[in-house]
Amino acid sequence: MATLTDLATTSVGSFDREDDCQATNGEHTESLPRPLQVIVVGGGIASLVASITLRQQGHKVVIYEKSRFANETGAAIHCTPNATSALRHIGIDPRDGGAVPLVESRWCKASNEEMSPATAHAADAHRWESGCMLQPWLLAHRAQLHNQLKAKATSTAGKGPPVKLLTSSTVVQADHQTSTVTLESGETKQADLIIGGDGVHSVTRQALGPDMPTAFKTDRYAFRFTYAKALAMSDPVTRPLIEQECVMISWYGPDRKIVLYPRSGNTLLNFVCIHPASASGDSDDYNKTASKAQLLEVYADFHPVVLKLLAKIGEDQVSLYPLYDMKQLPTFATGRMSLVGDAAHPFTPHLAQGGAMAIEDGLSVGTMLPFGTLPGEVESRLQLYNVARYERASAIQEYSRYAGGDSTTRVTSKSGSSLKVLGFLEYGSSHDEYYVSRKILRDYLSKHSGSEPRWRSPLGFGLLQGPRQDLLGRSHADSLRKSRSKDASIRFATSATVLRCLLPSDRYCFKTRDTVQFATLTLQTLDRLAWLGGGGYSLLGFYIHGVCYQQKDGKLVEGKYCPVMVENLADPIITGREELGIPKVFSDIDIRRSGTSLRATVAWRGTT
Structure with missing residues (x-):
């Protein structure tokens, strides 16, 4: 198997914008660090996730919600692994609100015959991990999750200033240039930015630009209802x-x-x-009541045991609502305003990813705006949000249409091969928006730091001695064979969503979409090296397995990738960087051996 070690490059380190927030001799007051003032239009799930993320960054958020939250629509929501991981980053676990893990999915014909083998989600749970924690597929009550988010946003406990939530406050107009909204009362409010999370029939969407598309009803409707499981369990036919x-x-x-x-x-x-x-009649809202007789008539051709399950619902407890869709927007962000959730991309329900995309949107837009972001930087940061979300959300939106038979375009992956429904689900689940958005922001900040990178290489001294050549350019291969090495390594499973942030470009990817991948820490002590006068050194290498690299000719090379190597001697660090491009750094390495055990401590000036 080929190795990618020789292709390794140093990844960009952590970012710090503190220098942007310093005033100079009392001038440039915009450079003083202060919280951003944020207006969020709509109080749905995407808006609340965005508000929590922004609050935790230290910003001041006000939500304008037109309803009184007296009647939360939507009975249930799927928290797929990518949604679960996103919620974890803001301190929300849907299981605290009664969510249950999805163990298995079964696929049947209307005759109740098995159509295809069941999907064992519990057995596959080990594949979905973020931050070294498994992320299950959870089935949650939408209103309960909404209450969790609302409490997290508005509580006086927790990091950052509590979000101010104003209900019965209808926004009728928004301006992305001035970041101003107009309320139904005629009152205007201004902030540093606006987040439009006002749902399918969004007002803020129309403020993105002229001729923005509007949501439309598809030719599909849905009955929705819930009843106690005990009703079906007490019947020997349906049990x-x-x-x-x-x-x-x-x-x-x-x-x-x-x-x-x-x-x-x-x-x-x-x-x-x-x-x-056409089978059930028309409806314009999510709360129109349908009769049980109407429900049973629409599904009259289904197996009697299935009909018996449906018949257990009480009279007038069935809701009928239309499925909405919308043409793709040209962007999710313009000026000082961005859209999240259904305002940006209404979803058909066929992949159970609509709620997950809303959650990812909210987390992403908040991640792009850490404390210290200047008002003058807001527009560029919202464009980073668009980079993070536009392609992914639009692709999954189309995959959902495809899964439901509504697609009008050929759905392909980046490699050009047709994706199947399980492939769509894997694409959705194998993602952690926090790490993706954070990397996009980190890369942007490193390119716009205000100073050019400094490259140092002492080229004026002729050939430098190293492990591959002596001072005359002759190979050290013979002397290297006489050297001595002691090795130890640990291979372990860890979070692919974290490891992806260490890959230096889009040419690198994992062979599989699993969010659990393997890495190895290798400790090596070398001595009797002729090029070091018979001496030696120690090194600690970190290797990521199952990585593919796309060459310029399009071919994929599979192997392992080394994002960093620590060595305790300057000479091999210099030669490894100059000749091979290996990302080496210096550190003290103290190795203690006792019998069959080994302890290694890596430290820099006393810090381990």
Whole structure:
């Protein structure tokens, strides 16, 4: 197997914008560090995640929400692994609100016959990890998750100033140039930036520019309802279908389907029944009530046991709502305003990623605006948000259409091969937006630091002696064979979402989409090296396995990648950097051996 070690380059280190926040002799007051003033339009999930992230960065956030939150729409929400990891970064665990892990998905025909093998989510859980923590696929109650987010945003406890949430406050107009909103009362409010999270029928979307697309009803509608699992468990006919906990079942007819899954601590069953709009009549909102008779008529051709499950819902407890879609926006951010969630990209429900994309949006826009961001930098930072989110959210939006049979375009991956539904799910799950957005910001700051990088290389002394040549350019191969080495290594599984941030460019990627990958720490002590006068040194190398590199001719080289190597002698550090481009740094390495055990301490000026 080829190694990528020789291709390694040093990744950009952590960023610090403190220097941008210093005033000079009392001038340039904009450079003084202060919290940004942020207006968020809409109080949905995307808006709350953005508000929490911005609050935790130290900014002051005000949310204008037109409703009173008296009737939260939406019975359930899928927190796929990428959503779970994003929520973890702001201190939210949906399980605290009754969310349950999805163990298995079953796929059946309308006749209740198995259509394809079940998907074992619990067995695959080890593949999805972020920050060295497993990220399960969770089934949550939307209102409970919303309450968790609302409490986190507005609580006086926690990091940063509490978010101010104003209900019954309708925004009727927004201006991305002046970052001003106009309320229904005629009052205007101004801030350093606006985040538009006002849903499918967004007002802020129209402020992005002329002729912005609007959401439209598709030819699909959905019945939605929930009832106690105990009702189905008490019936010997329906009990076998739902007695296994935390299982999602989908029944497919020619043009309609039923999706069933548990929530609220596995005590409630949630149903989403998607069908042609012509079968159930028209609706313009999410709360229109349909009759049980209408529901059973639409699914009359399904197996009797499935119909018996549907029939357990009470009269007038079925909601009917349209599925919305929208043409792709040209951008998610213009001027001092960005869009998040359904305001940016309404989702069809076929991949269960709409909520996850909203959560990722909110986390990303907040991550791009750390404390110390100047008002004059807001526009460029929102464009970084667009870089992070536009391609990914738009792609998954189209994948969802494809999965539901609504796509009008050919869906391909970056490599050009057609993606299947499980591939879509993997693409969605194998992502941690915090690390992706943070890397985009870090790379941007390193390129706009205000100073040119300094390159040092003593070229005026002729050939330099090293492990590959002597002072006359002759090979040291013979003397290297006489050297001595003692090696020790530890191979371990860790978070791919963290490791991806160490890959230097888009030409590098992992062979698999799993969010769990392997790395190795290798300790090596060398001596009897002729080029060092018979002496030696120690090194500690960090290697990431399963990495692919795309060469200029398009071919992929698979191997391991070394983002950093620590050595305790300057000479091999210089030669390794100059001749091979290996990212070597200096540190003291103290090795203690006792029998079969070994302890190594890496320190720099006393700091380990």
